[in-house]
Structure formats: C-alpha cells, structure tokens
Amino acid sequence: MDRQTNPSSWWVSITSMCDNGDNESEDDGLDSEDDLRSLCSSDENCGSRRSNKQYNPRCNFSEFKFVLGMEFGSVELLRGALKRVFHKKQQRVCLCNKFYRECKGQMSDNKSFRVNTLVDVHNCGIVFNSQHVTVNWLANHFLDEFRLNPNMDYATFKEKTFKTKYSQVKRHKFYRARNKAKKILEGSVSEQFAILEDYCKQLLATNPRSTAKIQTKLVDRKRIFERCYICLKACKDGFINGCRPIIGLDGCFLKGYYKGILKTTIGIDGTNSIFPIAYAIAAKENTNSWKWFLEFLKEDLAINDPTKYTFISDKQKDLENAVETLFGGAGVRFCVRHLHSNFKKENPDILLKQMLWPATNATTEAEFERRMQELKDFDEAAYT
Incomplete structure (x- = not known):
C-alpha cells in the first residue's frame, strides 16, 4: 500500500532543497573542499579523508x-x-x-x-x-576585570553582573575565582619565591649601592627560603641627610599561604611624616631574627654612636633584647598606641583616654608634666 505523504513535511523538504540550491550557486557549485579531491583508487583508504x-x-x-x-x-x-x-x-x-x-x-x-x-x-x-559556571571559567572570563581591580569584592561583582547569567554566582565561588585569576595574573606564591633571587639582582642592578640579602638553607638538596632584607640606596641617603635621629621598629604577621613576619623600620622627616628605611621578611619573630635585621640596618645607616639615636618599638621582648645588644646606650621609647591597648584593659574609662593622648602630644617638657599631673590627680592607679 502506498504511503501517504505529509504535505507540510514535503513542502519543508522542498524549501530546504531550494535553499541549498541557492547556496550552491553562490559557491560556484562546490559543496565543500571535498569536491576538489580526486576519486579514491582501489588501493586507497577513502575513510581517512579529513572532514x-x-x-x-x-x-x-x-x-x-x-x-x-x-x-x-x-x-x-x-x-x-x-x-x-x-x-x-x-x-x-x-x-x-x-x-x-x-x-x-x-x-x-x-x-x-x-x-x-x-x-x-x-x-x-x-x-x-x-553547573557550567565554574570557578575556572569565572576566573578566565572576568580576567580583565580582575586585572583592573584585583581586590574586587563580592558586592561590586554582583552590581556588575546584576542582569546577566552570572548574577546567581555564590560568594564562595566568586572569591575562589578571584584567587584563581590572581594566580593567573601574578603567578603562584611558590613561583614568586623561586624568582626572589632574580628580583634582588635586578633591584641591585637598577638601584646601585642598595642592599638586598637573602638567607636560605638546604633541605634534601633544595634551597628553602628563611629571610630576606632590602634597603634601597635612596632610603639610606634620605634618612641620613633629611630625617631626625628617631628610628621606629615594628613587625606584623603575614597572612598568605606561606606565613612569616614582615619587619619594618621607619624614620621621621622634617615635616613629621613617615619615611621608610628598610624592611625584611623572616619566618619567626625572635631575638635572633631581629638581630639579623638590625645588624644590616646598623651597617647601612652607618650608626657608630648609638647614643645619638632614639628607637621606638611596641615593647616586644625579643626586639628590646636585640636593640640593647646592638645599640647599647641608645634612647628607647614605646609606641603609645600599644601602651594604650594594654592601658585600656584595666582602665576602660573614656576620660582617661582623653587625658592620656594630650600628654603624648605635648611638645615641651613643662606641658607634658602638667598633663601627667592631671592624669595622676584624676586616677593615681592609672598613672602608676
């Protein structure tokens, strides 16, 4: 029995065939590059033709x-x-x-x-x-945005993608993508440590008479980073020729993948502004690492008479020991902010705080004594 033909399907097939015929006329009768190929002989494998x-x-x-x-x-x-x-x-x-x-x-x-x-x-x-919006895809798709704004937060990202298909990206996925993009742009932390020696060599080549020291140790025939010290020539000359004989010392913890301590030293210039001198990175904050840092600092600043200098710190015990060992006889002062952090634990009174800071800002000895006497009269226990 003859099959009945669906008129709509027949018309669609005819229309498609006509459309294909039009395309063929535009291409000079060639459907593809295969039309230019010769016929396969009996000893040739026709199935190997490229599509x-x-x-x-x-x-x-x-x-x-x-x-x-x-x-x-x-x-x-x-x-x-x-x-x-x-x-x-x-x-x-x-x-x-x-x-x-x-x-x-x-x-x-x-x-x-x-x-x-x-x-x-x-x-x-x-x-x-x-599920196709993955961390890797987000990192590569928004790479230019992360390059312009490497610290972009989640709220900014949501604002940028409010009316797009990325508007439902979760917070944790965004921050993982941002870290991935940062790794693509800047390289991993381990890769940066690997080129640290090259960085120091380039720094010395472009800043003659600067100081850049790296200390490493061998573990299973591999060099492991321990410490690094850097002091630029411009910073040396700037402190010696234009700053007061006051040196501030402090350290802070690094919160990256590789932990450590960032040690810094600053001076005060003629406009009471902070002037950077040198910095170092060490694994731990102890007396040995502080001595290693201060030995290079003493040599760079040519400190032959420590009694002419005053050192300010946060009363960190290891730092006090290192300063006493290398700069005996130098003036020692303590940072008021750290003193106040300990002070307010037992004296949380706001009025005491308001009386403490004017005393620290006093520019003459007479004014300082007067401010401290006011503090003593108000609360002798806090004064002591």
Missing part, C-alpha cells in the same frame, strides 16, 4: 555554531565548546543536559567525537544556577 567540519578551538566564537557532522578531537574539546557557546552571550541562554547528551557520538578511534544528532531548539526554560 571540513573539524572543530578548531582557536576559532572566532562570536560566529560559531554547532552543525551536524562537526568533529572534535577529544571529549574535553567538545565540553569546552559547549561551555563557550553557553557563555558567549551576556543574556541568559539554555544549555541543558539533553543537548549535550544527544549531540555527541563517539567515533571509531574512541577518542574523537562527531555531532550525529543536533537538538538545537529547546523549551527547557531559563537556567539561573548553571
């Missing part, structure tokens, strides 16, 4: 489209193309699992994939929390 639909990962994705017969060298390339199609437009688009499942077909070499069935029309609805 003109092989996927190129370096193609321009603004005009990329999946087509039937497109071949991918690996499943990773196929997945990457699917994700790039999903992300190439700023509006929300659909990339459901059905599309991925039905468009791929493994080839005979068990490595390559070909698009055998293409389901390009969907009614799945909008996907707000897509």
Whole structure:
C-alpha cells in the first residue's frame, strides 16, 4: 500500500532543497573542499579523508555554531565548546543536559567525537544556577576585570553582573575565582619565591649601592627560603641627610599561604611624616631574627654612636633584647598606641583616654608634666 505523504513535511523538504540550491550557486557549485579531491583508487583508504567540519578551538566564537557532522578531537574539546557557546552571550541562554547528551557520538578511534544528532531548539526554560559556571571559567572570563581591580569584592561583582547569567554566582565561588585569576595574573606564591633571587639582582642592578640579602638553607638538596632584607640606596641617603635621629621598629604577621613576619623600620622627616628605611621578611619573630635585621640596618645607616639615636618599638621582648645588644646606650621609647591597648584593659574609662593622648602630644617638657599631673590627680592607679 502506498504511503501517504505529509504535505507540510514535503513542502519543508522542498524549501530546504531550494535553499541549498541557492547556496550552491553562490559557491560556484562546490559543496565543500571535498569536491576538489580526486576519486579514491582501489588501493586507497577513502575513510581517512579529513572532514571540513573539524572543530578548531582557536576559532572566532562570536560566529560559531554547532552543525551536524562537526568533529572534535577529544571529549574535553567538545565540553569546552559547549561551555563557550553557553557563555558567549551576556543574556541568559539554555544549555541543558539533553543537548549535550544527544549531540555527541563517539567515533571509531574512541577518542574523537562527531555531532550525529543536533537538538538545537529547546523549551527547557531559563537556567539561573548553571553547573557550567565554574570557578575556572569565572576566573578566565572576568580576567580583565580582575586585572583592573584585583581586590574586587563580592558586592561590586554582583552590581556588575546584576542582569546577566552570572548574577546567581555564590560568594564562595566568586572569591575562589578571584584567587584563581590572581594566580593567573601574578603567578603562584611558590613561583614568586623561586624568582626572589632574580628580583634582588635586578633591584641591585637598577638601584646601585642598595642592599638586598637573602638567607636560605638546604633541605634534601633544595634551597628553602628563611629571610630576606632590602634597603634601597635612596632610603639610606634620605634618612641620613633629611630625617631626625628617631628610628621606629615594628613587625606584623603575614597572612598568605606561606606565613612569616614582615619587619619594618621607619624614620621621621622634617615635616613629621613617615619615611621608610628598610624592611625584611623572616619566618619567626625572635631575638635572633631581629638581630639579623638590625645588624644590616646598623651597617647601612652607618650608626657608630648609638647614643645619638632614639628607637621606638611596641615593647616586644625579643626586639628590646636585640636593640640593647646592638645599640647599647641608645634612647628607647614605646609606641603609645600599644601602651594604650594594654592601658585600656584595666582602665576602660573614656576620660582617661582623653587625658592620656594630650600628654603624648605635648611638645615641651613643662606641658607634658602638667598633663601627667592631671592624669595622676584624676586616677593615681592609672598613672602608676
């Protein structure tokens, strides 16, 4: 019995054939590059011909489209193309699992994939929390934004992506992506430690007569970083020729992947502004590391008579011992902010705080004595 033909399907097929015929006329009758190939002889393997639909990962994705017969060298390339199609437009688009499942077909070499069935029309609805928006993709997609604003916070990111498909990115995923982008732009911390010696050599080459010292130790035939000291020539000359004989010393903890202590020393110039002198990085804050730091500082600043200098610190015991050992006879003062941190534990009264700071700002001895007497009259226990 003869099969009945669906008129609508027949008309669609005729229209498609006509459209293809128009395209062929525009291309001078050539469907593809395969039309220029010679016929295979009996001793040739015709199945080894290359397809003109092989996927190129370096193609321009603004005009990329999946087509039937497109071949991918690996499943990773196929997945990457699917994700790039999903992300190439700023509006929300659909990339459901059905599309991925039905468009791929493994080839005979068990490595390559070909698009055998293409389901390009969907009614799945909008996907707000897509699994394809991964940390790696966010880091690479927003790499330029992170380059311009490496400390971008989550609120700023949400504001930038309010009306895009990235608006549902969670806070923890954003910060992981930011750290990933920072690693791409600046390199990992371990890579930076590996080029620290080259950095010091370049610093000495561009800043003659500066000081850059690195101390390492051998562990299993590998050099392990211990300490680093840097003092620029301009900072040496600036302190010796234009600063008061006051040296501030302090250290703070590093909170990166590799822990440590950042040691700094500053001076005070003629306008009462802070003037950096030198800095160092060490594994621990102890007397030995402070002595190592201050020995180089003493040599760089040519301090032959310590009695002419005054050192200010936060009453850190190891630092006090190192200063006493290397700069015996020098004046020693303590930072009022650290003193007040200890002071307010037992004296949280606001009025006492208001009486303490005017005493520290006194510029004459008489005014200082008067302020301290007022503090003593108000609370003798706090005075002592």
